[in-house]
Amino acid sequence: QIGASYSDDGSAWTTYYNLNASGEIWGCDPEDVNYGGCGVGRYPSALGTGDYPFAVWNEYTASVGSEYFGGRPYYTWDEFGWDGGSFATPTDVDVTYTQTKDLWVSSPGHSVDSEGINHFNVAYSDWTRTGVYVFHSEYYEDGYVLFGSEIPVIRELQHLASDVSGEGSYTSQANLACNKTGTCYVGVTAYFAGAADCPATSEISNNHTFIFKGSFDHGATWEGSGGGQENYYFIGNEVVDHMFETGVFPTTWTDPDNCPDSEDYVFDELFMTYDFDLKVDSDGNPHIVVGVLPANCDEELQEGYVFPSVDYASGWYHFTIDKDYLANPGEPQTATGWNYSFVASELDSWGWTDAAGSSFWQITMPSLSISSENDDVMYVVSSSVTEGPETDPDNDPCTADSVYPEWSQDIYVSKSIDGGATWGCNINASNTPYDDPTGLSLVSPEEISAHAASSADDDGVWLNYQMPDYEYGSTTGDAGDADMKQSVYVARAEIADPNADDDCGDQGGDDCAAAGDVNSDGTINILDIVAIVNNILGSGELAQPCAGDFNVDGTINILDIVAIV
Numbered sequence: 001q002i003g004a005s006y007s008d009d010g011s012a013w014t015t016y017y018n019l020n021a022s023g024e025i026w027g028c029d030p031e032d033v034n035y036g037g038c039g040v041g042r043y044p045s046a047l048g049t050g051d052y053p054f055a056v057w058n059e060y061t062a063s064v065g066s067e068y069f070g071g072r073p074y075y076t077w078d079e080f081g082w083d084g085g086s087f088a089t090p091t092d093v094d095v096t097y098t099q100t101k102d103l104w105v106s107s108p109g110h111s112v113d114s115e116g117i118n119h120f121n122v123a124y125s126d127w128t129r130t131g132v133y134v135f136h137s138e139y140y141e142d143g144y145v146l147f148g149s150e151i152p153v154i155r156e157l158q159h160l161a162s163d164v165s166g167e168g169s170y171t172s173q174a175n176l177a178c179n180k181t182g183t184c185y186v187g188v189t190a191y192f193a194g195a196a197d198c199p200a201t202s203e204i205s206n207n208h209t210f211i212f213k214g215s216f217d218h219g220a221t222w223e224g225s226g227g228g229q230e231n232y233y234f235i236g237n238e239v240v241d242h243m244f245e246t247g248v249f250p251t252t253w254t255d256p257d258n259c260p261d262s263e264d265y266v267f268d269e270l271f272m273t274y275d276f277d278l279k280v281d282s283d284g285n286p287h288i289v290v291g292v293l294p295a296n297c298d299e300e301l302q303e304g305y306v307f308p309s310v311d312y313a314s315g316w317y318h319f320t321i322d323k324d325y326l327a328n329p330g331e332p333q334t335a336t337g338w339n340y341s342f343v344a345s346e347l348d349s350w351g352w353t354d355a356a357g358s359s360f361w362q363i364t365m366p367s368l369s370i371s372s373e374n375d376d377v378m379y380v381v382s383s384s385v386t387e388g389p390e391t392d393p394d395n396d397p398c399t400a401d402s403v404y405p406e407w408s409q410d411i412y413v414s415k416s417i418d419g420g421a422t423w424g425c426n427i428n429a430s431n432t433p434y435d436d437p438t439g440l441s442l443v444s445p446e447e448i449s450a451h452a453a454s455s456a457d458d459d460g461v462w463l464n465y466q467m468p469d470y471e472y473g474s475t476t477g478d479a480g481d482a483d484m485k486q487s488v489y490v491a492r493a494e495i496a497d498p499n500a501d502d503d504c505g506d507q508g509g510d511d512c513a514a515a516g517d518v519n520s521d522g523t524i525n526i527l528d529i530v531a532i533v534n535n536i537l538g539s540g541e542l543a544q545p546c547a548g549d550f551n552v553d554g555t556i557n558i559l560d561i562v563a564i565v
Contacts (some may be wrong), residue, residue, distance in 0.1 A: 424498020
């Protein structure tokens with residue numbers, strides 16, 4: 001069932017059930033015990049105008065043994081407006097749907113033109129035809145939307161890399177976003193064709209990066225850097241090279257514990273994760289928040305590897321560019337190029353897996369919200385791991401026997417007040433540790449799948465999240481958190497000026513001078529470099545050791561000096 005809830009104050013809620021009850025199902029046999037019944041709604045999204053709320057989803061329509069999953073997209077709306085209590089019969093998003101299509105994971109957007117006409121767009125990923133399709137509204141009246149034929153926007157099979165081993169796709173699900181005046185973007189994280197090879201053979205990019213197209217007419221037409229169907233906007237190699245060259249990411253890693261089974265790593269790529277968020281500011285500029293982690297290509301084995309949990313630099317990053325320079329970006333970190341900033345480390349999250357064996361770097365996601373009052377105010381929300389104190393029975397960091405009795409997934413929020421150029425502390429907004437010395441209780445207060453509201457205000461951000469009921473157990477037979485029965489909550493996080501003397505712990509703050517300012521004199525200059533050299537040589541101590549680890553790789557060495565220079 002697809003459900004929805006409404007509130008006009010964030011505290012009292014009205015819940016609506018089974019919005020997809022009237023959906024037309026192809027090839028569904030309710031007598032087949034292996035199928036699970038009809039009307040299997042999945043991947044819902046919420047959307048709203050000033051007059052009506054909408055729900056958008058897709059249904060699993062194929063018969064058992066079918067060649068296709070048969071994902072079919074639907075939407076519905078409350079015919080009597082917000083909290084009207086009467087949702088319309090589900091309506092096809094794709095008016096030319098056939099079961100050969102396989103459309104999944106809706107991402108909708110809404111805008112209004114200068115004449116007051118409402119425009120709707122929904123992006124779907126086709127899991128059989130391997131591509132991204134957008135449906136654009138051709139007609140709208142009183143909640144009813146008539147969408148036109150599908151627009152192929154991203155063609156994975158023709159232009160992006162696929163996993164030839166048959167294990168899956170390197171391309172994420174699509175994300176679509178529009179601002180109020182009709183600038184829209186739809187994108188994925190993916191490899192261009194040849195970029196996943198080891199060594200890479202793509203002439204465009206050798207990194208798993210953000211690839212997208214834009215629309216500047218409310219979603220009616222879509223274009224990339226050359227204006228044609230085969231051209232895309234993307235975050236290029238020059239941005240990744242800049243992140244390496246400036247010490248944002250280290251190019252090597254050595255185990256600081258010198259464990260006997262450890263090996264040194266060399267990084268030559270950065271990998272943007274499959275889960276990300278995309279928003280558009282009032283000027284039409286894209287803003288992407290995505291996980292970034294180091295990777296390399298072992299040319300001898302002709303295999304590529306990612307390293308999600310070896311360096312503090314792995315985590316959420318914000319990327320943006322002035323839309324006027326999308327087709328031909330200038331140098332990174334300039335007014336005409338891509339600008340990036342570090343939001344928060346996910347090192348403590350990405351070293352873990354859930355009970356189903358899924359790595360947290362593949363199942364945690366950031367969510368971005370921009371203030372409706374001021375484009376410069378932004379929030380990033382995520383469900384991330386709080387490890388808590390470590391108990392190591394043998395005090396040996398090289399044995400995997402440590403336990404974390406307060407381990408918990410919590411809601412973290414970061415705030416920027418300068419358009420994403422810098423970010424305040426990543427604040428644990430929920431802070432609900434698991435506290436069971438016996439380790440026997442199933443009541444662990446995990447807050448998973450946090451999503452920020454589509455817009456925020458200058459003081460704070462609304463968000464929702466889920467809490468798995470481990471005592472009830474799995475509803476699917478699988479052990480992952482998302483397979484448990486869930487309770488869904490709405491909350492609000494309010495953060496004051498993020499630059500006001502916050503103590504960010506591992507991120508610095510009151511306990512540490514600014515990165516690089518090892519003598520705490522308020523400037524970064526040759527005196528700091530001399531002090532670090534003396535420290536490396538063993539002839540001097542640093543007044544601020546945490547400031548000496550400029551690239552936050554856990555050690556102070558020549559790489560920190562190079563980055564400071």
